[in-house]
Amino acid sequence: xxxxxxxxxxxxxxxxxxxxxxxxxxxxxxxxxxxxxxxxxxxxxxxxxxxxxxxxxxxxxxxxxxxxxxxxxxxxxxxxxxxxxxxxxxxxxxxxxxxxxxx
Amino acid sequence: xxxxxxxxxxxxxxxxxxxxxxxxxxxxxxxxxxxxxxxxxxxxxxxxxxxxxxxxxxxxxxxxxxxxxxxxxxxxxxxxxxxxxxxxxxxxxxxxxxxxxxxxxxxxxxxxxxxxxxxxxxxxxxxxxxxxxxxxxxxxxxxxxxxxxxxxxxxxxxxxxxxxxxxxxxxxxxxxxxxxxxxxxxxxxxxxxxxxxxxxxxxxxxxxxxxxxxxxxxxxxxxxxxxxxxxxxxxxxxxxxxxxxxxxxxxxxxxxxxxxxxxxxxxxxxxxxxxxxxxxxxxxxxxxxxxxxxxxxxxxxxxxxxxxxxxxxxxxxxxxxxxxxxxxxxxxxxxxxxxxxxxxxxxxxxxxxxxxxxxxxxxxxxxxxxxxxxxxxxxxxxxxxxxxxxxxxxxxxxxxxxxxxxxxxxxxxxxxxxxxxxxxxxxxxxxxxxxxxxxxxxxxxxxxxxxxxxxxxxxxxxxxxxx
Numbered sequence: 001x002x003x004x005x006x007x008x009x010x011x012x013x014x015x016x017x018x019x020x021x022x023x024x025x026x027x028x029x030x031x032x033x034x035x036x037x038x039x040x041x042x043x044x045x046x047x048x049x050x051x052x053x054x055x056x057x058x059x060x061x062x063x064x065x066x067x068x069x070x071x072x073x074x075x076x077x078x079x080x081x082x083x084x085x086x087x088x089x090x091x092x093x094x095x096x097x098x099x100x101x102x103x
Numbered sequence: 104x105x106x107x108x109x110x111x112x113x114x115x116x117x118x119x120x121x122x123x124x125x126x127x128x129x130x131x132x133x134x135x136x137x138x139x140x141x142x143x144x145x146x147x148x149x150x151x152x153x154x155x156x157x158x159x160x161x162x163x164x165x166x167x168x169x170x171x172x173x174x175x176x177x178x179x180x181x182x183x184x185x186x187x188x189x190x191x192x193x194x195x196x197x198x199x200x201x202x203x204x205x206x207x208x209x210x211x212x213x214x215x216x217x218x219x220x221x222x223x224x225x226x227x228x229x230x231x232x233x234x235x236x237x238x239x240x241x242x243x244x245x246x247x248x249x250x251x252x253x254x255x256x257x258x259x260x261x262x263x264x265x266x267x268x269x270x271x272x273x274x275x276x277x278x279x280x281x282x283x284x285x286x287x288x289x290x291x292x293x294x295x296x297x298x299x300x301x302x303x304x305x306x307x308x309x310x311x312x313x314x315x316x317x318x319x320x321x322x323x324x325x326x327x328x329x330x331x332x333x334x335x336x337x338x339x340x341x342x343x344x345x346x347x348x349x350x351x352x353x354x355x356x357x358x359x360x361x362x363x364x365x366x367x368x369x370x371x372x373x374x375x376x377x378x379x380x381x382x383x384x385x386x387x388x389x390x391x392x393x394x395x396x397x398x399x400x401x402x403x404x405x406x407x408x409x410x411x412x413x414x415x416x417x418x419x420x421x422x423x424x425x426x427x428x429x430x431x432x433x434x435x436x437x438x439x440x441x442x443x444x445x446x447x448x449x450x451x452x453x454x455x456x457x458x459x460x461x462x463x464x465x466x467x468x469x470x471x472x473x474x475x476x477x478x479x480x481x482x483x484x485x486x487x488x489x490x491x492x493x494x495x496x497x498x499x500x501x502x503x504x505x506x507x508x509x510x511x512x513x514x515x516x517x518x519x520x521x522x523x524x525x526x527x528x529x530x531x532x533x534x535x536x537x538x539x540x541x542x543x544x545x546x547x548x549x550x551x552x553x554x555x556x557x558x559x560x561x562x563x564x565x566x567x568x569x570x
Contacts, residue, residue, distance in 0.1 A: 016351030024356040032460030039353040040196040048152040053210035056217030066214035073206035078173025086181035094467040095131035
């Protein structure tokens with residue numbers, strides 16, 4: 001009997017929840033704000049779906065109703081990706097030890 | 104164009120890089136490297152998507168244009184945003200993830216061929232369920248985050264909005280979603296799909312309006328979790344491993360943060376969701392009590408004198424410090440104290456501020472080294488051996504009532520044992536209660552000196568008096 005590929009994806013999903021559980025508990029509380037901004041950035045990997053939707057239009061009709069939703073989603077996700085990673089970077093730069101801070 | 108198998112492997116790689124990005128945050132030293140892993144994972148995912156489609160027509164130019172516009176806007180926001188506004192920013196970003204999830208689901212519904220999900224009117228059943236769940240959760244995330252954003256920004260009042268039958272209405276709407284998804288699967292009707300999304304937007308609004316400003320740390324974490332589940336739902340639709348892994352990571356991350364925040368307030372998750380906390384607690388009875396009890400108040404000179412003669416000082420910052428933007432002045436004060444050989448540490452309560460870790464970021468911004476900043480359980484025993492506690496902008500998290508009065512709404516909440524210090528300096532604008540709406544007993548203790556002023560101004564005045 002063949003196993004439905006959905007079951008494999010479900011397995012990945014559930015194992016990832018466990019990984020997330022253990023990894024996030026090991027995050028130091030002082031970095032909880034960067035944790036939120038970086039999870040924000042990575043969840044914008046949803047942009048891959050947006051790109052597929054946007055590129056689905058034919059050459060004659062680049063903008064059909066489905067691809068327009070794709071293009072807007074690209075815009076939203078891109079704001080998040082760049083904004084999320086860069087603001088995280090900016091925050092993390094500030095977490096320095098005593099020695100580094102006096103220039 | 105690369106094969107589906109190869110791209111699936113690359114998506115797995117990017118999923119693993121995202122895990123490493125979170126893993127890096129276990130210590131500030133490794134965190135920056137972790138962030139680069141995250142960026143690498145994102146770049147791989149995007150490039151692989153382009154390669155796997157292999158459609159390099161004029162559409163691609165538009166995709167890149169939109170990507171660049173979004174990137175520039177995002178970068179500008181990231182560099183301009185003041186650190187005090189981080190909670191709003193994160194809420195705003197959550198709303199974008201939610202809306203993007205909704206739009207991707209709509210695009211997939213309107214053009215299922217592009218995603219290999221069947222044809223219009225005959226979308227694969229599993230895909231249809233996955234995309235409608237993704238769209239529904241995304242819509243709740245979007246509108247809920249917008250409300251959270253407006254509340255945090257102060258555009259909307261932070262006080263809870265409650266009406267009769269509210270929870271019943273939410274329940275009905277929630278059940279309605281499931282019934283509609285069931286009919287959607289039977290009929291494949293576009294109208295039902297739109298209705299599901301509309302109701303979900305409504306639920307997002309209804310879910311967040313009854314929750315007060317005080318519970319914002321929980322709300323933000325909860326929406327963080329939702330945005331993850333929405334992404335995972337879409338990931339199942341698109342059969343994309345990177346998206347499924349990321350969704351699960353973000354979903355559990357937000358759930359854990361919500362749990363930590365609830366525990367730090369000794370409240371159950373459900374009582375937060377049901378909302379209404381801090382709505383109406385300032386009864387006359389309490390006002391009378393306040394008038395009768397004597398309070399010692401002092402000025403910057405007294406505070407400076409006390410601290411100069413201390414050998415150890417613990418700073419307790421709270422949301423008020425963020426509002427007054429007093430973190431830099433505070434740092435200056437601490438530098439002065441340290442040059443007098445006084446030991447200074449910072450004590451942070453998990454729910455100080457409006458989002459998890461908010462105070463830590465503000466102190467880091469003011470160049471406070473992170474090894475001087477301690478969490479509740481690590482520093483609570485030190486108060487008894489310290490000379491001065493300097494409470495700036497915190498209130499409820501220091502209230503001894505939580506330990507002594509079982510009738511108090513915050514009873515059982517872990518608090519900082521500030522009152523055990525030899526003396527307590529409490530910077531506050533007035534005697535008004537904090538967001539929990541209860542009086543702080545600390546104000547009336549013999550060893551407490553109230554400093555009535557704006558946090559920033561008071562701190563600056565103390566700095567002058569320390570010379």
